[in-house]
Amino acid sequence: MTVDLLFRRIDNLFTMQPDLGGGPLGRIEGAALGLIGGRVAWVGADRDAPDAAQVVDCSGMIGLPGLVDAHTHMVWAGSRAAEFEQRLGGAHYSEILEAGGGILSTVRATRAAGEGELRALAEDRLRRALAQGITTVEIKSGYGLDPVSEAKMLRVARAAGEAVGVRVLTTFLGAHAVPLEYRGRREAYVEHIIAEQLPAVVGLADFIDVYVDRGAFTLEEAERILRAGIAAGLRPRVHAEQVEYTGAAALAARLGATSADHLERLDQAGVEAMAAAGTVAVLLPGAMLYLRDSPPPVEALRAAGVPIALATDLNPGSSPVADLWTIATLGCLSLGLTVEEAVLGITRNAALALGRPALGHLGVGAAGDLILVRPPLGEPPLVSSLVQRLGGHRAEVVVRDGEILWRAPR
Amino acid sequence: MTVDLLFRRIDNLFTMQPDLGGGPLGRIEGAALGLIGGRVAWVGADRDAPDAAQVVDCSGMIGLPGLVDAHTHMVWAGSRAAEFEQRLGGAHYSEILEAGGGILSTVRATRAAGEGELRALAEDRLRRALAQGITTVEIKSGYGLDPVSEAKMLRVARAAGEAVGVRVLTTFLGAHAVPLEYRGRREAYVEHIIAEQLPAVVGLADFIDVYVDRGAFTLEEAERILRAGIAAGLRPRVHAEQVEYTGAAALAARLGATSADHLERLDQAGVEAMAAAGTVAVLLPGAMLYLRDSPPPVEALRAAGVPIALATDLNPGSSPVADLWTIATLGCLSLGLTVEEAVLGITRNAALALGRPALGHLGVGAAGDLILVRPPLGEPPLVSSLVQRLGGHRAEVVVRDGEILWRAPR
Numbered sequence: 001m002t003v004d005l006l007f008r009r010i011d012n013l014f015t016m017q018p019d020l021g022g023g024p025l026g027r028i029e030g031a032a033l034g035l036i037g038g039r040v041a042w043v044g045a046d047r048d049a050p051d052a053a054q055v056v057d058c059s060g061m062i063g064l065p066g067l068v069d070a071h072t073h074m075v076w077a078g079s080r081a082a083e084f085e086q087r088l089g090g091a092h093y094s095e096i097l098e099a100g101g102g103i104l105s106t107v108r109a110t111r112a113a114g115e116g117e118l119r120a121l122a123e124d125r126l127r128r129a130l131a132q133g134i135t136t137v138e139i140k141s142g143y144g145l146d147p148v149s150e151a152k153m154l155r156v157a158r159a160a161g162e163a164v165g166v167r168v169l170t171t172f173l174g175a176h177a178v179p180l181e182y183r184g185r186r187e188a189y190v191e192h193i194i195a196e197q198l199p200a201v202v203g204l205a206d207f208i209d210v211y212v213d214r215g216a217f218t219l220e221e222a223e224r225i226l227r228a229g230i231a232a233g234l235r236p237r238v239h240a241e242q243v244e245y246t247g248a249a250a251l252a253a254r255l256g257a258t259s260a261d262h263l264e265r266l267d268q269a270g271v272e273a274m275a276a277a278g279t280v281a282v283l284l285p286g287a288m289l290y291l292r293d294s295p296p297p298v299e300a301l302r303a304a305g306v307p308i309a310l311a312t313d314l315n316p317g318s319s320p321v322a323d324l325w326t327i328a329t330l331g332c333l334s335l336g337l338t339v340e341e342a343v344l345g346i347t348r349n350a351a352l353a354l355g356r357p358a359l360g361h362l363g364v365g366a367a368g369d370l371i372l373v374r375p376p377l378g379e380p381p382l383v384s385s386l387v388q389r390l391g392g393h394r395a396e397v398v399v400r401d402g403e404i405l406w407r408a409p410r
Numbered sequence: 411m412t413v414d415l416l417f418r419r420i421d422n423l424f425t426m427q428p429d430l431g432g433g434p435l436g437r438i439e440g441a442a443l444g445l446i447g448g449r450v451a452w453v454g455a456d457r458d459a460p461d462a463a464q465v466v467d468c469s470g471m472i473g474l475p476g477l478v479d480a481h482t483h484m485v486w487a488g489s490r491a492a493e494f495e496q497r498l499g500g501a502h503y504s505e506i507l508e509a510g511g512g513i514l515s516t517v518r519a520t521r522a523a524g525e526g527e528l529r530a531l532a533e534d535r536l537r538r539a540l541a542q543g544i545t546t547v548e549i550k551s552g553y554g555l556d557p558v559s560e561a562k563m564l565r566v567a568r569a570a571g572e573a574v575g576v577r578v579l580t581t582f583l584g585a586h587a588v589p590l591e592y593r594g595r596r597e598a599y600v601e602h603i604i605a606e607q608l609p610a611v612v613g614l615a616d617f618i619d620v621y622v623d624r625g626a627f628t629l630e631e632a633e634r635i636l637r638a639g640i641a642a643g644l645r646p647r648v649h650a651e652q653v654e655y656t657g658a659a660a661l662a663a664r665l666g667a668t669s670a671d672h673l674e675r676l677d678q679a680g681v682e683a684m685a686a687a688g689t690v691a692v693l694l695p696g697a698m699l700y701l702r703d704s705p706p707p708v709e710a711l712r713a714a715g716v717p718i719a720l721a722t723d724l725n726p727g728s729s730p731v732a733d734l735w736t737i738a739t740l741g742c743l744s745l746g747l748t749v750e751e752a753v754l755g756i757t758r759n760a761a762l763a764l765g766r767p768a769l770g771h772l773g774v775g776a777a778g779d780l781i782l783v784r785p786p787l788g789e790p791p792l793v794s795s796l797v798q799r800l801g802g803h804r805a806e807v808v809v810r811d812g813e814i815l816w817r818a819p820r
Contacts, residue, residue: 077788088746089748128802290743391801
């Protein structure tokens with residue numbers, strides 16, 4: 001066998017495939033990985049490596065699948081720095097939203113922004129993601145809340161991904177908040193989402209999502225919107241059980257959602273419904289930190305065998321956290337995850353949350369998304385060396401679909 | 411007046427001098443700042459700027475005094491990544507230390523490391539600090555615990571500072587833990603610190619510090635060690651009230667310490683003693699996050715008028731956090747500080763904690779330490795734009811003592 005591109009002498013390769021041996025993260029010491037046509041064609045011990053057209057030496061480095069950030073709101077304009085100060089002064093996130101601030105202030109700025117400006121902002125954020133080793137990002141709309149602005153956000157998300165090289169999956173979130181022009185007429189806004197926004201975003205979105213919570217949408221409204229989205233060919237996901245318990249996680253499971261996200265107030269019935277349906281729990285420790293919230297029931301999720309993913313929730317208000325490595329560490333410190341669970345949470349399980357089982361691991365046939373990270377000086381080439389330190393890790397090399405997209409400057 | 415070096419068109423300069431107007435952070439919009447002979451010679455509105463030999467345009471940037479990291483253990487060898495996993499599994503920091511792990515494992519590695527290896531590690535950490543805008547770092551010994559190794563650590567700290575350009579202040583912390591060879595003979599180890607280590611580090615250390623806590627040193631031992639240090643010309647500081655309440659903060663105040671650090675279990679008497687003596691409270695939200703500890707009594711410190719500083723506590727075990735901007739944000743989210751308190755905590759009050767009142771602010775006569783930071787794309791040029799986001803900020807320009815030490819790569 002001759003591969004196109006061969007990565008040799010990787011100190012430790014974490015394949016995320018325990019079936020390859022090497023514990024829960026499928027670790028191979030002294031590994032090589034070969035790609036053909038953008039996919040993994042060969043993985044194993046370096047001494048057995050096949051011939052290759054091009055070879056990259058990875059001595060001193062840790063190999064991982066490209067990271068997956070499964071929940072972001074990365075397309076926005078405007079600033080919420082003043083709101084941060086308001087919240088430190090004691091105002092609650094839901095109160096600010098009800099007063100027309102929070103999400104609604106970002107809606108004003110995002111509606112007003114031109115497509116070029118929005119793209120420049122999104123590309124800057126995606127370039128920073130890529131430098132960390134993130135090769136796949138989910139981006140939601142939801143700061144437009146009208147047909148034109150929602151479609152604009154989703155177009156920008158895809159175009160920015162194309163420009164930077166990060167794989168972008170898009171989610172239509174017209175049901176993020178009730179815009180001011182529909183204040184007091186939520187029922188009419190739900191109709192508007194289904195009749196006007198949804199047709200405008202078909203072809204631009206992969207998923208549909210609803211924010212089910214106090215100050216946002218009810219369970220019944222969510223079901224109507226999600227069913228309309230499913231009928232239009234979108235896969236469902238749900239913002240569930242964040243501020244108040246609503247039963248949204250069980251709804252997500254019932255509708256075959258790939259994930260239910262947040263889950264700070266998830267109950268045992270919700271856990272069991274998710275486990276039975278194979279719904280991934282996307283946990284967001286950034287929002288928990290910024291909203292000073294209590295953790296979701298990790299022990300119950302673990303006991304029930306629900307796959308756990310971690311994501312930045314990158315947004316300008318409740319989680320202005322761009323660093324997915326920081327999120328992995330917070331997953332350990334704030335949620336009680338093990339290092340292995342945290343790393344699976346930003347790779348394999350994050351890919352499952354996006355319904356993309358070929359991503360987030362490195363067995364033969366998987367997508368050719370590989371990142372190489374140098375451990376901090378003096379640390380062994382293990383994932384615990386990265387997760388132990390709070391953020392700031394940068395990839396040396398990022399490969400997506402078999403193409404080298406990024407090399408750290410020397 | 412003609413200045414040597416003039417920084418013009420700074421969008422907002424935060425002088426940390428409220429006497430210059432502009433609120434608690436002494437903000438000047440559209441500012442200029444001039445340096446002569448390494449000190450601030452002129453500061454004010456750009457339209458009134460003096461003539462200059464050299465001019466730097468700072469459009470679009472935020473100006474701040476060089477940041478001060480007032481509490482670190484930045485010189486170490488070895489890895490504590492495995493201990494991180496142990497602690498996630500439920501082991502307590504003090505238990506690990508008592509079992510010969512924790513600090514003692516770093517002592518083994520640091521004793522064994524050559525001076526060149528230690529210097530390479532410290533320089534790497536200092537370069538990362540500089541890129542954030544940190545111009546002054548305090549570095550403690552305490553992983554040597556014998557005369558030769560303690561002196562080695564302090565020499566390395568100073569040499570690394572010289573090499574990188576960061577101003578390093580050093581603290582002798584022979585009383586960090588009882589080394590294995592003195593296990594069960596703490597009294598003899600205290601004698602050893604005073605009779606053997608202290609003479610070996612005079613001339614290499616600016617401060618003396620004692621870790622007063624369960625598993626470490628008692629209040630009485632601390633007083634003997636600190637008084638011996640004071641007699642040898644060192645200024646006292648204290649690791650106080652972290653795991654157990656001991657009265658160490660009041661001792662620090664009584665001995666004229668510049669700071670008492672940690673303070674998670676500080677009581678009201680300690681607060682009042684610190685306030686009366688002008689002792690700075692150095693709070694360490696990184697250690698609080700990693701040890702999953704409760705916060706110190708911030709409201710009582712604030713009410714009593716105790717100056718509050720924030721530091722990384724950068725060390726390989728209880729606070730592997732290198733990013734002082736992240737610490738400022740955690741100061742807001744975990745300790746309840748305002749954005750202004752957090753920024754004063756990494757500038758002016760951090761300088762006071764080190765007994766260096768010419769640092770951490772930018773009035774005429776202050777040290778010529780200036781940093782220029784570009785706000786995240788789309789955010790206004792305010793400190794809240796930086797503190798709101800969790801870490802990752804890099805300085806565009808770093809000036810120390812009037813010399814441009816760092817410019818971000820383009």
